[in-house]
Amino acid sequence: MSSKRSVIELKAHCASCMQCKVRELCLPSGLSEEEVREVDRAIDGRRLLKPGEPLFRVGQPFQRLYMVHAGSIKSFVIDGDGKERVIAFHLPGELLGLDAIAGKSHACATQALETSGLCEIPLYRLEQLAQRMPVLQHHLFHLMSHEIRQDEQTILLGSTSAEQRLATLLLSLSYRQHQRRLSARAIRLSMSRRDIGNYLGLALETVSRVFSRLQQRGLIAVTGREVSISNIDALQMLVNPGGMHKAHEPGRT
Amino acid sequence: MSSKRSVIELKAHCASCMQCKVRELCLPSGLSEEEVREVDRAIDGRRLLKPGEPLFRVGQPFQRLYMVHAGSIKSFVIDGDGKERVIAFHLPGELLGLDAIAGKSHACATQALETSGLCEIPLYRLEQLAQRMPVLQHHLFHLMSHEIRQDEQTILLGSTSAEQRLATLLLSLSYRQHQRRLSARAIRLSMSRRDIGNYLGLALETVSRVFSRLQQRGLIAVTGREVSISNIDALQMLVNPGGMHKAHEPGRT
DNA sequence: CGAAATATTGAAGTTATTCAACTGGAGTGG
DNA sequence: CCACTCCAGTTGAATAACTTCAATATTTCG
Numbered sequence: 001m002s003s004k005r006s007v008i009e010l011k012a013h014c015a016s017c018m019q020c021k022v023r024e025l026c027l028p029s030g031l032s033e034e035e036v037r038e039v040d041r042a043i044d045g046r047r048l049l050k051p052g053e054p055l056f057r058v059g060q061p062f063q064r065l066y067m068v069h070a071g072s073i074k075s076f077v078i079d080g081d082g083k084e085r086v087i088a089f090h091l092p093g094e095l096l097g098l099d100a101i102a103g104k105s106h107a108c109a110t111q112a113l114e115t116s117g118l119c120e121i122p123l124y125r126l127e128q129l130a131q132r133m134p135v136l137q138h139h140l141f142h143l144m145s146h147e148i149r150q151d152e153q154t155i156l157l158g159s160t161s162a163e164q165r166l167a168t169l170l171l172s173l174s175y176r177q178h179q180r181r182l183s184a185r186a187i188r189l190s191m192s193r194r195d196i197g198n199y200l201g202l203a204l205e206t207v208s209r210v211f212s213r214l215q216q217r218g219l220i221a222v223t224g225r226e227v228s229i230s231n232i233d234a235l236q237m238l239v240n241p242g243g244m245h246k247a248h249e250p251g252r253t
Numbered sequence: 254m255s256s257k258r259s260v261i262e263l264k265a266h267c268a269s270c271m272q273c274k275v276r277e278l279c280l281p282s283g284l285s286e287e288e289v290r291e292v293d294r295a296i297d298g299r300r301l302l303k304p305g306e307p308l309f310r311v312g313q314p315f316q317r318l319y320m321v322h323a324g325s326i327k328s329f330v331i332d333g334d335g336k337e338r339v340i341a342f343h344l345p346g347e348l349l350g351l352d353a354i355a356g357k358s359h360a361c362a363t364q365a366l367e368t369s370g371l372c373e374i375p376l377y378r379l380e381q382l383a384q385r386m387p388v389l390q391h392h393l394f395h396l397m398s399h400e401i402r403q404d405e406q407t408i409l410l411g412s413t414s415a416e417q418r419l420a421t422l423l424l425s426l427s428y429r430q431h432q433r434r435l436s437a438r439a440i441r442l443s444m445s446r447r448d449i450g451n452y453l454g455l456a457l458e459t460v461s462r463v464f465s466r467l468q469q470r471g472l473i474a475v476t477g478r479e480v481s482i483s484n485i486d487a488l489q490m491l492v493n494p495g496g497m498h499k500a501h502e503p504g505r506t
Numbered sequence: 507c508g509a510a511a512t513a514t515t516g517a518a519g520t521t522a523t524t525c526a527a528c529t530g531g532a533g534t535g536g
Numbered sequence: 537c538c539a540c541t542c543c544a545g546t547t548g549a550a551t552a553a554c555t556t557c558a559a560t561a562t563t564t565c566g
Contacts (some may be wrong), residue, residue: 077409080495085412087405099405101398107405128389134384141380144397145354151404152340152352152360156330158411159338159454162554193513201412203555208514224513224563242333399536415522446545461546477531477545 011158016040022180025093026067027121027143030135039136042125049073049112055096057109062100064122068092071116072190076198086199088154089113089191091176098147113190157200160239165200166210167238170220174229184232189225269293275433278346279320280374280396283388292389295378300364302326308349315353317373321345324369325443328361329451339452341407342366342444344429351400366443402422410453413492418453419463420491423473427482437485442478 017028017040026034044064049055055066064159073090087108090096100106101123125180130137153172157165170187178184193211199213209228214220219235221228229235270281270293279500281289297317302308303448304414308319311330326343340361343349354376383390410418423440431437446464450457464480467473472488474481481489 080493082495085409087408098398099402102395102402103398107402122396127387127394130390131384131387134380136378137383137390138392141376141397143357144394144401145351145356147401148397149352149355149360149403151401151408153405154408155340155411156338158408159451192511198412204512205514205556207553209554212514240333243334457544458524458546459522461544462522465546 002027002246017043020069022067022069022093023143025179027139029139031133031139035133035136038129038133042129043119043121044125044201045120047118047120049118051114053112055110055112055118057172058106060106062097062103062105064120065098065126066096066110066221067119067121068096069117069119072113073110073116073118074113074191074195075110077108084198088150089173089195089199093178095143095147096145112197113143124213162174162200162202162206162210163214164239165202166196166207166214167219167235169196169200170227170229171232171235171239174232183227187227187229189227270296273322275320275322275346278432279348280379280389280392282392284386284392288386288389291382291386292374295382296372296374298371298373300371302369302371304365304367306362306365307367308371309359311359313359315350315356315358315376317375318351318379319349319363320372320374321347321349322370322372325366326363326369326371327366327444327448327452328363330361337451339448341403342426342448342452345433348400350395351397366448385497414452415455415459415463416466417492418455419449419460420468420472420488422449422453423480423482424485424488424492427485438482440480440482442480 002222017023017026017036018033020028023036027039031039046069047055047066049071055073068090070092072092073096074086075088075090075096076084076086078084096110096118097253098104099108126136126140130140153168156230157168160168173187174184175190177187192200193204193207196202197207200207202210211220211222214235215222217234219229219231219238221230270276270279270289271286273279273281276282276289280292280357284292299322300308300319302324304314308326321343323345325345326349327339328341328343328349329337329339331337343382346431349363349371350359352361379389383393406421413421426440426442427437444452446457446460449455450460453460453501455463464473464475467488468475471480472484472491474483
């Protein structure tokens with residue numbers, strides 16, 4: 001049973017913040033050993049999600065934040081026509097639920113794209129800790145600011161072509177893998193073409209066509225959900241013609 | 254001199270947080286009188302901007318947050334082709350610069366759409382105060398969460414039609430005016446058709462055409478930058494067909 | 507292996523963009 | 537006070553981009 005094996009793996013990796021791979025991106029960033037242990041104690045649960053399993057739903061009362069530990073998660077809403085609209089894809093080290101602090105209940109739903117592990121942290125515990133730890137308080141502001149920055153990047157997709165949108169997504173995934181010490185060239189997409197379309201505001205057929213076009217032009221190599229970036233500079237140029245400065249600092253997805 | 258008169262008005266209104274009209278939306282929200290006075294003392298300047306005047310630019314080192322006190326502000330970036338892409342319009346009571354905490358420098362530029370007043374608050378002062386005032390700390394998280402929520406709403410525009418996009422903007426402006434105890438029906442747009450297009454990801458001609466179409470169908474009445482919403486329910490239906498529940502809680506712009 | 511889900515590709519149809527002409531109001535100067 | 541200019545906005549016609557519908561291929565998984 002792959003699920004059982006995953007649980008074991010998860011327990012091994014996620015037993016404590018001290019050994020966590022995404023520790024630097026996560027809440028403990030910048031804290032002393034003792035402080036990390038305190039944060040660790042504030043975590044009131046770990047969850048393992050199977051592919052497609054929901055984490056929380058729209059309107060569900062907000063209780064805790066979730067840190068992605070492993071795997072990947074999509075957040076989305078369902079519009080009046082019943083059509084899904086993806087807001088973001090979340091990778092390990094990214095915090096979920098930040099948009100729910102303001103409204104007391106979740107504004108979007110979340111679902112695992114693959115087997116994923118998450119750490120659960122009640123907000124009130126976090127606020128208590130932040131009250132005593134200026135570094136943690138600042139880091140929380142930092143994390144939220146980062147989220148805003150990423151969302152702004154995503155907003156800008158609205159006024160770009162289909163090719164630019166997909167290129168932006170690929171570069172974002174590439175950059176975030178790189179941040180996590182994974183290959184910046186080889187990407188395994190955990191989401192379907194439909195999810196990508198829903199995220200980028202394109203029909204899934206358009207996504208498929210753009211993949212083909214980018215491959216034909218030699219920018220990427222695609223095999224199903226395996227994408228290899230052959231010419232990262234050309235992709236950058238596509239996203240931001242008149243490339244300017246700025247070596248590498250795209251956004252989340 | 255309209256500028257001089259505005260300065261006087263601004264000084265009168267903005268001299269202290271205690272009498273500020275947007276106090277409930279702003280930082281003092283939920284604080285005791287004494288605490289409000291402390292926040293007031295943390296404000297290290299007020300600025301008056303004339304129409305079109307920039308507040309900060311992309312890449313400018315981040316130093317302080319700005320609270321819109323009066324008027325309206327747009328935030329935007331310039332892409333590689335030199336084209337402007339508007340990220341948001343900000344009304345009184347909204348905090349600017351939150352996206353810069355993470356990157357140490359501003360990710361977008363800002364500019365006044367009309368004569369506008371702002372309060373400047375250094376982040377480090379705010380963090381110091383939040384360290385001593387749990388309510389303020391929580392309110393800051395709340396404000397940032399709200400910003401994230403709004404940005405998510407804006408992201409969703411990417412997958413909608415031109416009509417839905419414009420309707421969403423109008424409803425957002427309407428709601429925010431309502432929040433500020435102004436008319437929810439009569440809107441005076443402080444931004445040009447071009448700005449609206451850049452924000453919505455549409456050509457300015459399309460914006461103009463959609464205004465005309467919505468007017469023909471009796472949903473709104475348009476006279477230049479004066480827009481009156483005639484049928485708010487129909488507008489809601491346009492944005493969210495299969496209207497569902499949810500009386501009134503759209504987003505920022 | 508076979509069924510179901512996912513992905514690709516083509517052709518027709520829709521929507522929004524672009525280019526271009528025109529309107530109307532605000533401000534300037536004769 | 538009117539003519540002139542400039543800018544914002546509107547409208548039309550042709551074009552380009554994306555979507556939709558439909559058929560086919562491929563992968564996944566029980």
